[in-house]
Amino acid sequence: MENRAIFSGKLLPCLLILPQLAVSLIFFYWPALQALQQSFLVQDAFGLSTEFVWFENYLSLLQTPEYYHAIGVTFVFSALVAFFSLTLGLLLAVMANRNIRGVQIYRTFLIVPYAVAPAVASVLFIFMFQPGLGMIARALQRNGVDWNPVLNGTHAMILVVIVAVWNQISYNFLFFLAGLQAIPKSVIEAAAIDGARPMRRFWTIIFPLLSPTTFFLIIVNITYVFFNTLGIIDTATGGGPNGATQTLVYKVFQDGKVGTDLGGSAAQSVILMVIVVALTAFQFRYVEKKVHY
Amino acid sequence: MANVTLRNVRKAYPNGFEAIKGVDVDVADGQFCVLVGPSGCGKSTLLRMVAGLETISSGEIDIGGRIVNQVEPAERDIAMVFQNYALYPHMSVYNNMAYGLRNRRMPQPEIDTRVQEAARILELGAMLDRKPGQLSGGQRQRVAMGRAIVRQPKVFLFDEPLSNLDAKLRIAMRVEIRKLQRRLNTTSIYVTHDQLEAMTLADILVVMNGGQVEQVGNPLDIYQKPATTFVASFIGAPPMNLMPLSADELKSQLAGDSRINDAGILGIRPEDFVVSNETVAGGIALGLTVEAIERVGAETFIYGTRERDVQGVAANPGELPPGEVLVRIPGAIGPAIGERIRAIAAPDKLHLFTADGRQRVGP
Amino acid sequence: MIEHRRFGNLLPHLILLAGVAIVAFPVYLAIIASTHDNTVIANGQMPLYPGSHGLETYWNTIVSGTGKTTRQAVGVMMLNSLIMAIGIAVGKIAISIISAYAIVFFSFPFRMTAFWTIFITLMLPVEVRIFPTYKITSDLHMLDSYAGLILPLIASATATLLFRQFFMTVPKELVEASKIDGAGPIRFFWDTLLPLSVTNIAALFVILFIYGWNQYLWPLLITTRDDMQTIVIGIKKIIDVHDALTEWQVAMATAVLAMLPPVAVVVLMQRLFVKGLIETEK
Numbered sequence: 001m002e003n004r005a006i007f008s009g010k011l012l013p014c015l016l017i018l019p020q021l022a023v024s025l026i027f028f029y030w031p032a033l034q035a036l037q038q039s040f041l042v043q044d045a046f047g048l049s050t051e052f053v054w055f056e057n058y059l060s061l062l063q064t065p066e067y068y069h070a071i072g073v074t075f076v077f078s079a080l081v082a083f084f085s086l087t088l089g090l091l092l093a094v095m096a097n098r099n100i101r102g103v104q105i106y107r108t109f110l111i112v113p114y115a116v117a118p119a120v121a122s123v124l125f126i127f128m129f130q131p132g133l134g135m136i137a138r139a140l141q142r143n144g145v146d147w148n149p150v151l152n153g154t155h156a157m158i159l160v161v162i163v164a165v166w167n168q169i170s171y172n173f174l175f176f177l178a179g180l181q182a183i184p185k186s187v188i189e190a191a192a193i194d195g196a197r198p199m200r201r202f203w204t205i206i207f208p209l210l211s212p213t214t215f216f217l218i219i220v221n222i223t224y225v226f227f228n229t230l231g232i233i234d235t236a237t238g239g240g241p242n243g244a245t246q247t248l249v250y251k252v253f254q255d256g257k258v259g260t261d262l263g264g265s266a267a268q269s270v271i272l273m274v275i276v277v278a279l280t281a282f283q284f285r286y287v288e289k290k291v292h293y
Numbered sequence: 294m295a296n297v298t299l300r301n302v303r304k305a306y307p308n309g310f311e312a313i314k315g316v317d318v319d320v321a322d323g324q325f326c327v328l329v330g331p332s333g334c335g336k337s338t339l340l341r342m343v344a345g346l347e348t349i350s351s352g353e354i355d356i357g358g359r360i361v362n363q364v365e366p367a368e369r370d371i372a373m374v375f376q377n378y379a380l381y382p383h384m385s386v387y388n389n390m391a392y393g394l395r396n397r398r399m400p401q402p403e404i405d406t407r408v409q410e411a412a413r414i415l416e417l418g419a420m421l422d423r424k425p426g427q428l429s430g431g432q433r434q435r436v437a438m439g440r441a442i443v444r445q446p447k448v449f450l451f452d453e454p455l456s457n458l459d460a461k462l463r464i465a466m467r468v469e470i471r472k473l474q475r476r477l478n479t480t481s482i483y484v485t486h487d488q489l490e491a492m493t494l495a496d497i498l499v500v501m502n503g504g505q506v507e508q509v510g511n512p513l514d515i516y517q518k519p520a521t522t523f524v525a526s527f528i529g530a531p532p533m534n535l536m537p538l539s540a541d542e543l544k545s546q547l548a549g550d551s552r553i554n555d556a557g558i559l560g561i562r563p564e565d566f567v568v569s570n571e572t573v574a575g576g577i578a579l580g581l582t583v584e585a586i587e588r589v590g591a592e593t594f595i596y597g598t599r600e601r602d603v604q605g606v607a608a609n610p611g612e613l614p615p616g617e618v619l620v621r622i623p624g625a626i627g628p629a630i631g632e633r634i635r636a637i638a639a640p641d642k643l644h645l646f647t648a649d650g651r652q653r654v655g656p
Numbered sequence: 657m658i659e660h661r662r663f664g665n666l667l668p669h670l671i672l673l674a675g676v677a678i679v680a681f682p683v684y685l686a687i688i689a690s691t692h693d694n695t696v697i698a699n700g701q702m703p704l705y706p707g708s709h710g711l712e713t714y715w716n717t718i719v720s721g722t723g724k725t726t727r728q729a730v731g732v733m734m735l736n737s738l739i740m741a742i743g744i745a746v747g748k749i750a751i752s753i754i755s756a757y758a759i760v761f762f763s764f765p766f767r768m769t770a771f772w773t774i775f776i777t778l779m780l781p782v783e784v785r786i787f788p789t790y791k792i793t794s795d796l797h798m799l800d801s802y803a804g805l806i807l808p809l810i811a812s813a814t815a816t817l818l819f820r821q822f823f824m825t826v827p828k829e830l831v832e833a834s835k836i837d838g839a840g841p842i843r844f845f846w847d848t849l850l851p852l853s854v855t856n857i858a859a860l861f862v863i864l865f866i867y868g869w870n871q872y873l874w875p876l877l878i879t880t881r882d883d884m885q886t887i888v889i890g891i892k893k894i895i896d897v898h899d900a901l902t903e904w905q906v907a908m909a910t911a912v913l914a915m916l917p918p919v920a921v922v923v924l925m926q927r928l929f930v931k932g933l934i935e936t937e938k
Binding site: 341344345346365366367371372373375376377378379380381382383384392393396397440 | 827829830832833835836837838839843847848851852
């Protein structure tokens with residue numbers, strides 16, 4: 001930030017920065033600190049007295065089996081969505097990066113899911129997968145699959161994974177396409193002259209050069225699955241059946257809505273904050289490296 | 294209508310670095326002053342201090358009889374042409390020129406007159422509606438000039454305005470700028486690192502080095518009588534030959550010169566040599582072995598090694614220590630590589646400096 | 657591009673067509689469903705071509721609501737969504753551009769502190785701190801208000817960072833030329849910096865509009881009154897997974913209406929959208 005031409009005056013810059021600082025302090029720092037504080041407190045059933053209990057809320061959280069179950073669900077959900085949406089995004093981007101006709105039209109269609117709200121995407125798929133009337137549900141049932149996401153946990157998970165993958169493809173496609181277009185043509189041509197066939201070129205040249213993009217997208221996809229899929233889960237399964245699709249974030253939301261265990265809910269929030277900060281810090285450190293690469 | 298006077302101007306940064314170490318310059322009304330020096334010598338900083346874009350640590354800057362140390366750039370009645378032109382990319386050529394006038398609440402008819410007049414002078418009439426992005430480098434340079442002249446300021450400031458142009462255009466624009474300045478007769482301060490540009494433009498030339506003024510004066514005076522070895526090597530291309538000599542060596546070369554009683558540096562410009570077997574009274578003769586030759590048509594550059602004892606040339610050169618010497622002679626003929634030659638210089642072509650190079654002692 | 661096979665481009669076309677089909681099919685189906693009668697849909701016999709009840713369904717959905725429920729008309733929800741999306745986009749751009757301006761072009765006490773204070777907000781999405789934020793919004797009496805919908809969601813640094821990055825590329829000579837031309841900080845901002853930022857502002861607007869329109873969790877929590885609902889949360893109340901009486905044609909019409917504005921923005925301003933998306937994530 002050095003070496004900028006700078007205006008003098010102290011009052012004006014303070015006035016200019018004030019709105020954003022105010023909004024950040026009121027709606028970001030204050031709640032974040034409150035969550036932190038609350039996670040160390042226990043409140044009695046009537047909300048009359050509170051007691052400072054150190055890490056008791058965290059410890060009791062770590063003793064509930066449902067919490068571990070939610071961790072497991074989150075892990076499976078993230079892994080599946082990240083894997084499929086990245087693979088499909090990359091495949092489509094590689095194809096769209098060929099010098100073929102109509103790329104603009106393909107691209108226009110492929111970015112549409114980004115604009116669809118997760119909750120709305122969920123509704124589109126519920127319609128197709130609704131037992132009894134959904135087109136795909138009926139096709140599955142005709143072929144002997146007893147499809148019922150309302151009762152079958154695996155089916156529910158498959159449903160939310162499909163919605164999330166569909167919703168996230170555009171993003172991965174666009175970033176992979178940008179990454180591919182940034183690879184200098186001459187490098188690929190040199191590899192061709194060196195006798196590498198297209199598949200070999202992809203795995204030995206293009207994919208390694210694309211690794212910064214891939215890495216970035218893995219982090220972004222995990223963050224997406226953590227937070228943005230809440231609308232999908234809430235609309236499609238409500239976390240069920242039997243917690244089969246209850247992720248960590250969704251559990252915070254559900255427990256908080258019930259509102260009986262403020263301390264426990266706050267402790268969950270704080271743990272999530274730590275996870276996100278760790279992911280972000282990881283990403284920043286990596287981005288820093290990328291600059292030198 | 295203004296003179297510009299700098300009195301003991303200094304600039305020190307908070308980290309202690311002294312960019313300008315006390316500069317005194319006096320530019321009379323209507324004069325064209327050029328600040329020249331290598332990069333990092335402080336010439337741009339000094340110009341920006343005159344503009345008001347850098348603060349002054351101590352000393353005084355006086356524009357037209359008013360001390361402007363504390364005056365905002367906009368109030369100093371100056372106009373500046375930047376190296377990268379700093380045109381407003383989103384405004385048309387017309388608006389680029391009119392912007393400063395509008396900010397000063399000049400009536401629109403007056404603005405229009407001035408912009409049209411500037412456009413006519415700079416031949417920008419057909420381009421007034423274009424954006425800077427649609428112009429060539431030379432045209433952008435002219436718009437930057439136009440933005441300065443519509444203001445009719447007391448002083449023009451130029452910060453290496455030609456360095457982004459190709460060589461041919463640079464020469465053309467150099468001539469344009471000089472003609473324009475003569476015509477408007479506006480006091481100007483011009484920063485460049487190109488000594489040829491400096492020599493051709495300046496009424497008054499300020500040679501700077503390391504935050505200090507090495508020499509101020511008329512360009513030809515500076516060329517003919519450089520005050521320090523730095524000026525001697527910076528002004529003139531190719532640079533002056535400088536030979537550090539002991540007192541004895543100097544005495545043997547310049548016998549009878551009463552000023553010599555110490556070691557010093559002897560300087561001779563490449564173009565002041567003549568290849569000849571004659572001797573010059575009071576002058577100097579060097580025995581050289583030709584190492585390399587560059588023929589550029591109109592003239593020839595001879596890179597020679599000075600030798601203690603060169604066979605076949607007349608006596609007395611042998612007293613000098615070995616070293617490289619550049620000789621520049623007119624025409625395309627000249628010696629062959631490996632040939633031994635004798636280069637002589639007349640007494641009035643010699644420059645003598647103290648051993649530290651900071652002071653000229655003669656002639 | 658290097659190989660010279662005759663059918664070299666067939667495979668990419670097939671794969672891309674398959675991709676487009678997967679992406680477009682659910683949307684297509686929703687559009688079709690919104691034109692059929694609910695009984696056709698409910699017994700699973702819906703054809704793959706448009707029906708004849710489209711106008712009637714959309715009219716009911718947008719304006720009056722249907723007789724079966726006491727649902728709010730979707731038109732009101734769309735208006736709420738629009739106000740929220742534009743409010744978030746405009747609000748975030750406005751506070752970000754001036755704070756970035758202060759950070760890049762001024763030197764003032766605690767500048768770096770202010771910068772880091774803003775920067776750290778990048779780290780935590782609203783979902784993580786949702787209930788404390790809810791409590792504060794409630795304490796400030798902002799439940800069921802547009803301010804409550806908008807303000808907590810503009811507390812993030814993405815736009816500030818984007819503007820900061822862009823401002824740092826503005827040559828400093830431009831500022832100096834403005835100073836010499838007699839422009840102070842405010843005039844420089846209006847006359848030069850803002851016009852130069854137009855593309856960035858537009859790109860950011862597209863991204864933020866979609867972000868705002870598609871918000872789910874926050875409006876779900878802080879709106880209790882039906883007339884403050886946004887369309888994205890309204891749709892959930894129309895379908896009920898366990899209820900066989902879901903009015904699917906209305907649900908699908910609502911889905912189509914919920915998709916229409918953001919999809920239109922993305923498709924029509926594709927270039928700006930891609931620029932905004934890729935630059936805000938850098």
